[in-house]
Structure formats: C-alpha cells, structure tokens
Amino acid sequence: MTYDASFRVWRGDVDGGDLQDYSVPVNEGEVVLDIIHRLQATQAPDLAVRWNCKAGKCGSCSAEVNGRPRLLCMTRMSTFTEDEVITVTPMRTFPVIRDLVTDVSFNYQKAREIPSFTPPPGLNPGEYRMKQVDVERSQEFRKCIECFLCQNTCHVVRDHEENKQAFAGPRFLMRVAELEMHPLDVADRRDAAQAEQGLGLCNITKCCTEVCPENIRITDNALIPMKERVADRRYDPIVWLGNKLFRR
Numbered sequence: 001m002t003y004d005a006s007f008r009v010w011r012g013d014v015d016g017g018d019l020q021d022y023s024v025p026v027n028e029g030e031v032v033l034d035i036i037h038r039l040q041a042t043q044a045p046d047l048a049v050r051w052n053c054k055a056g057k058c059g060s061c062s063a064e065v066n067g068r069p070r071l072l073c074m075t076r077m078s079t080f081t082e083d084e085v086i087t088v089t090p091m092r093t094f095p096v097i098r099d100l101v102t103d104v105s106f107n108y109q110k111a112r113e114i115p116s117f118t119p120p121p122g123l124n125p126g127e128y129r130m131k132q133v134d135v136e137r138s139q140e141f142r143k144c145i146e147c148f149l150c151q152n153t154c155h156v157v158r159d160h161e162e163n164k165q166a167f168a169g170p171r172f173l174m175r176v177a178e179l180e181m182h183p184l185d186v187a188d189r190r191d192a193a194q195a196e197q198g199l200g201l202c203n204i205t206k207c208c209t210e211v212c213p214e215n216i217r218i219t220d221n222a223l224i225p226m227k228e229r230v231a232d233r234r235y236d237p238i239v240w241l242g243n244k245l246f247r248r
C-alpha cells in the first residue's frame with residue numbers, strides 16, 4: 001500500500017530559511033526518516049539531515065515533527081493520517097547549520113564542565129566494590145543515547161538563550177545526579193549543581209522526561225532526588241553530616 005504524503009520541511013541555514021512543500025510516496029511500515037531519505041534521493045539532493053543507525057540508538061536524527069521533539073527514525077508514518085501535512089523542522093534550541101542539522105556543541109560544552117568520576121584516594125581500579133542496588137540505579141541513566149531531545153525541550157533554555165550559560169540542562173543534571181548517587185564517588189557535587197549547573201532553574205515541569213526516547217525518568221529519578229540532596233545540604237546540617245558519614 002503506497003500513498004503520497006504531504007511534507008513541509010524547513011530549508012535554510014544560519015542566515016534564515018522557510019518551510020518548503022513536497023509530496024513524497026510512503027510505503028507500509030516506513031518511518032519519517034525513510035521519507036526524508038526518499039525526498040533526498042528524488043527531489044532535494046542537497047537536503048541536510050543527520051542520522052546514523054536508523055535504530056533509535058545513535059541519537060543523531062533528532063528533529064521536530066509537527067512541533068514535537070522526536071527521533072526521525074523512530075517516528076512511524078502510521079501514526080499520521082494519510083491526508084495530514086507533516087512538518088519537519090530542526091531542533092529549536094540549538095543553532096541551525098543547514099536544513100534539519102543543528103549545532104549541538106552546547107551539549108558537549110556542558111558535558112566537559114562536569115568534574116569526572118572521583119573514586120576514593122588509594123582505591124585502585126579492580127578494587128571497586130558496589131552493591132547491586134547502586135549498579136541498577138545508575139543503569140537507567142546509562143541508557144541515555146545523547147539525542148539531546150530533553151535539552152531541546154526544556155523551557156529553561158528553549159525560549160531563553162540567556163539561560164544557556166547558567167544551565168546544564170536535564171541530560172547533564174542527570175549525569176551530576178548519577179555521580180552524586182554513586183557510592184564510590186567522593187566529590188561533593190551539590191554546591192556545584194546549584195551554583196554552576198543551574199539545578200535551581202529546573203522547576204520540574206517534566207517535559208524532558210516526556211520526550212526521552214529511552215523512557216528514562218529524568219525528573220523523578222535524577223532531578224528531584226538531586227534537588228532533595230541539595231536541600232538537605234543547605235537547610236539541615238544534621239542530615240548533611242549524616243549523609244557525609246553514611247553516604248552510600
């Protein structure tokens with residue numbers, strides 16, 4: 001079963017651009033990325049799109065479909081009606097390079113700003129021991145494919161360029177939380193989370209969690225627990241001391 005779908009695709013670069021209309025054949029079982037590839041192959045050979053695995057695992061094909069942040073390779077055409085106009089635009093939070101490709105270096109910068117895993121002095125690799133429950137906790141965060149859809153969606157930076165300096169975004173606040181919860185990490189990350197990574201700017205709207213293709217519960221399992229640890233630290237010296245002495 002084949003039909004022609006109406007696509008509106010943003011074409012342009014850093015100097016500006018607009019939506020262009022295309023009619024592209026669709027076969028059963030296809031995803032939006034298939035249609036973008038067919039468009040490239042038949043009508044728009046210079047259309048820029050970033051992709052790699054076509055399996056929802058590399059995190060490259062992030063864009064917005066009908067205004068919703070999505071992986072193009074995981075968005076099935078069967079979720080749209082045949083007469084629907086499907087609009088594909090680049091992620092809004094990051095600067096456009098060309099067409100559907102954005103410059104996501106903001107995220108790499110934020111990743112570099114987080115101090116790395118800090119094991120106790122004198123403990124050598126191979127001597128690390130962890131409880132299974134601690135391993136399982138961080139495994140959820142480790143599913144991240146760095147698609148940056150959560151970073152693109154969070155309103156703190158999506159409409160506020162001026163916040164980018166002060167806010168690491170959900171993906172990297174989750175990384176801070178993962179390290180803070182790690183039983184062998186001895187760095188105290190709470191002050192930096194608040195002062196440098198901008199944890200206080202997150203008002204737990206959970207939009208990041210909603211768009212995560214790995215279904216990581218970013219807000220409930222990383223951001224809120226991190227906020228609780230920061231609050232303990234700031235307002236309750238007894239809890240802070242207890243955490244210091246008996247932290248897991």
Ligand code: SF4
Pocket residue numbers: 143144145146147148149150151171208211212213214215216218
């Ligand atoms: Fe993508 Fe989820 Fe990782 Fe954010 S946390 S970068 S939405 S996989």
Ligand code: F3S
Pocket residue numbers: 153154155156169170201202203204205206207208209219223
């Ligand atoms: Fe942003 Fe997620 Fe917090 S969308 S405001 S980081 S809960």
Ligand code: FES
Pocket residue numbers: 051052053054055056057058059060061062071072073074
């Ligand atoms: Fe790899 Fe879509 S192409 S996640």
